[in-house]
Amino acid sequence: MPEPRGHTASRHCSPVGAIVLLAALLVPLATAGQTRPTVGQAGKDVPWVPTPDVLVDTMLEMADVSPDDLVVDLGSGDGRTVIAAARLGARAIGIEYDPALVALSTQRADEAGVSDLTEFITTDLFEYDLSQATVITLFLLPDLNLRLRSTLFTLEPGTRIVSNTWALDGWDDDPDAGNGWAPDETVVLDPCPTWCTSLLWVVPAKVEGTWRLSEGELSLDQTFQMVAGTLRTETGTIPIEDGRLRGTEIRFRAGDTRYTGRVDGTTMRGVAQTPSGAVDWNATLSR
Ligand SMILES: C[S@@+](CC[C@H](N)C(=O)[O-])C[C@H]1O[C@@H](n2cnc3c(N)ncnc32)[C@H](O)[C@@H]1O
Known part of the structure; x- marks a missing residue:
C-alpha cells in the first residue's frame, strides 16, 4: 500500500517511538493483576449492570x-x-x-x-x-x-x-x-x-401533628407524602381529603375549600380557594 503523500516510512525506531513501544508493552504488565470490570460481574450487594x-x-x-x-x-x-x-x-x-x-x-x-x-x-x-x-x-x-x-x-x-x-x-x-x-x-x-x-x-416535609389556623385546628396524619386528618372549626369537624406533599409544597381539601401552601418548619402558609374566592392562610404547629 502506498504511503500517504509527504510521509516516508522509517525502518528504524526513533527514541520517541521506542518509549511509546515500551509503554505499550509495560502497561498491560502493570495492570495484569487487575481485572477489567465486565458488565454483569458480581458486586458487594448487587452486580454491575449499567443504566442505558x-x-x-x-x-x-x-x-x-x-x-x-x-x-x-x-x-x-x-x-x-x-x-x-x-x-x-x-x-x-x-x-x-x-x-x-x-x-x-x-x-x-x-x-x-x-x-x-x-x-x-x-x-x-x-x-x-x-x-x-x-x-x-x-x-x-x-x-x-x-x-x-x-x-x-x-x-x-x-x-x-x-x-x-x-x-x-x-x-x-x-x-x-x-x-x-x-x-x-x-x-x-x-x-x-x-x-x-x-x-x-x-422527600416530603414532615407535617404530622396539630396546627393552629385562624379558622380552627388542623390535625394531620402523614404516611410518606400522603396527608389525612381533620379540620375542627366552631361549626364542626370535617375530614381532610386529597392531602399530599411534594417536598415543602402541601395541598389538601377541607369541605369545599382547597388549600395550597408551603411548609417551613413549624409554619405553613399559602392560599385557600373558597367558593367565594381566594384567601391567604397560615398555620403554626402547636403540638
Ligand atoms: C446495577 S449497578 C448500577 C451502576 C450505575 N449506578 C448505573 O446505573 O449504571 C450497581 C452497582 O452497585 C455496586 N455495589 C453493589 N453493592 C454495593 C455496596 N454495598 N456499596 C457500594 N456499591 C455497591 C456494584 O458494584 C455495581 O457497580
Missing part, C-alpha cells in the same frame, strides 16, 4: 438536575450517571464498592472533561452520609432500596430521589396497598432500551 444512557438522561431530567445540585449515585458502576450529571453542571459523587469500577469511572470522567465536578469514592453505600445530597440516583434492588428508605425519608425536604426500575418498598411492594412510599412520578421509555422505567420521589 437514554434512561440516565430521563432520570436526571425528572430530578431537574441543575448546577445548584449535588448528585450522589449509590453504586455508581462505570460512573455514567455521575458524568452525565456533571455535564449538566452539577457536582456529582459516585459511591462504588469495587475499586476497579472507581478507577474506570475516574478515567471516564477525565476523558469527558468533568473531573473538576466529579468524585468517586470507594466505600459501602450504606456507610455513606447522604445529608448533603440534593439528588440521589439508584439502580440497586428492591430490598436494598427498602433498607435505604428510612434514611432517604429523613433527608432535607425537597431532595429528589430517582431510581431505575425498582421502587422503595422492597420485593413485596403492592401498589394497591397504599401504605408504601409511592413514586411522585413515573416515566416508562418506549421503545424500551432494556431498562426503561424511571421513578421519582421528592
Whole structure:
C-alpha cells in the first residue's frame, strides 16, 4: 500500500517511538493483576449492570438536575450517571464498592472533561452520609432500596430521589396497598432500551401533628407524602381529603375549600380557594 503523500516510512525506531513501544508493552504488565470490570460481574450487594444512557438522561431530567445540585449515585458502576450529571453542571459523587469500577469511572470522567465536578469514592453505600445530597440516583434492588428508605425519608425536604426500575418498598411492594412510599412520578421509555422505567420521589416535609389556623385546628396524619386528618372549626369537624406533599409544597381539601401552601418548619402558609374566592392562610404547629 502506498504511503500517504509527504510521509516516508522509517525502518528504524526513533527514541520517541521506542518509549511509546515500551509503554505499550509495560502497561498491560502493570495492570495484569487487575481485572477489567465486565458488565454483569458480581458486586458487594448487587452486580454491575449499567443504566442505558437514554434512561440516565430521563432520570436526571425528572430530578431537574441543575448546577445548584449535588448528585450522589449509590453504586455508581462505570460512573455514567455521575458524568452525565456533571455535564449538566452539577457536582456529582459516585459511591462504588469495587475499586476497579472507581478507577474506570475516574478515567471516564477525565476523558469527558468533568473531573473538576466529579468524585468517586470507594466505600459501602450504606456507610455513606447522604445529608448533603440534593439528588440521589439508584439502580440497586428492591430490598436494598427498602433498607435505604428510612434514611432517604429523613433527608432535607425537597431532595429528589430517582431510581431505575425498582421502587422503595422492597420485593413485596403492592401498589394497591397504599401504605408504601409511592413514586411522585413515573416515566416508562418506549421503545424500551432494556431498562426503561424511571421513578421519582421528592422527600416530603414532615407535617404530622396539630396546627393552629385562624379558622380552627388542623390535625394531620402523614404516611410518606400522603396527608389525612381533620379540620375542627366552631361549626364542626370535617375530614381532610386529597392531602399530599411534594417536598415543602402541601395541598389538601377541607369541605369545599382547597388549600395550597408551603411548609417551613413549624409554619405553613399559602392560599385557600373558597367558593367565594381566594384567601391567604397560615398555620403554626402547636403540638
Ligand atoms: C446495577 S449497578 C448500577 C451502576 C450505575 N449506578 C448505573 O446505573 O449504571 C450497581 C452497582 O452497585 C455496586 N455495589 C453493589 N453493592 C454495593 C455496596 N454495598 N456499596 C457500594 N456499591 C455497591 C456494584 O458494584 C455495581 O457497580
